Amino acid sequence: MKRAVVFMLLILSSGMVFSQTATDSIPKLDPKTKNALNAADQAAFQLAMRYSDRALAKTKLYDLMVRNPEDIRYMEALANIYFEANQSASAALVALDILEINDKNVGAKEIAAYSLEQLGALDRALPQYESLYLLTxxxxxxxxxxxxxxxxxxxxxxxxxxxxxxxxxxxxxxxxxxxxxxxxxxxxxxxxxxxxxxxxxxxxxxxxxxxxxxxxxxxxxxxxxxxxxxxxxxx
Missing domain, CATH: 1.25.40.10 (Tetratricopeptide repeat domain)
Known part of the structure; x- marks a missing residue:
């Protein structure tokens, strides 16, 4: 368990962020195909959430994130799923990536602050709580x-x-x-x-x-x- 936390903290310190560069090697889709795939994945995600199949819901969100790296909504939904499942390391990593894109995202700050605190990374959680207070x-x-x-x-x-x-x-x-x-x-x-x-x-x-x-x-x-x-x- 300690090794897993240390590994997570190493990832945090590396500043890895999900961005357009992560999808450079993926072939570009024409708008019609892209929209059709998005609609299918969004429908599957909604059904998976309705039937409490969080594993499938996360898979569909990852597909949507890769296909639509500019749309932060999918990252927000993924962070919430990890947070609600008490998967603090994953929740913190996704939330911190969201904050790299929008450092005033209150929901992401809340998830990052609480998740980092749960992991024992108090020095990383504190700036998130301080910033959250200044924002809200x-x-x-x-x-x-x-x-x-x-x-x-x-x-x-x-x-x-x-x-x-x-x-x-x-x-x-x-x-x-x-x-x-x-x-x-x-x-x-x-x-x-x-x-x-x-x-x-x-x-x-x-x-x-x-x-x-x-x-x-x-x-x-x-x-x-x-x-x-x-x-x-x-x-």
């Missing part, structure tokens, strides 16, 4: 950016992101946290921000500030299990 203003992306900055020990950046999150979080915004019993607990985004702020302080041995941050998180969300555990462990 979505506080979830800001929280993920702060979390990855914290995990990468970039504490000054993480604290700056957390302060922005606490300031901008809306009262009705929620985010899920795992509980000890395996369920997921929804807590307010602002409480999540204070909990992360406490962790940043704790990593820097600022226990007084950490306790204050954890206590603030609990006051905002009294049932916040992780914040309670963090407060207890900071004593």
């Amino acid at each position: 203003g979505d506080n979830f992306s800001l929280f993920k950016s702060a979390s990855l900055q914290y995990n990468l020990k970039r504490y000054a950046e993480a604290m700056n992101s957390v302060e922005m999150l606490i300031k901008n979080a809306k009262a009705d915004e929620k985010i899920g946290f795992p509980k000890e019993d395996g369920t997921t607990q929804e807590v307010s985004m602002k409480a999540a921000g204070f909990n992360l702020k406490g962790l940043i302080y704790l990593d820097q041995n600022s226990k007084t500030e950490a306790k204050a941050a954890f206590s603030e998180a609990i006051s905002l969300d009294p049932s916040f299990e992780q914040a309670k555990q963090n407060l207890q462990s900071s004593n």
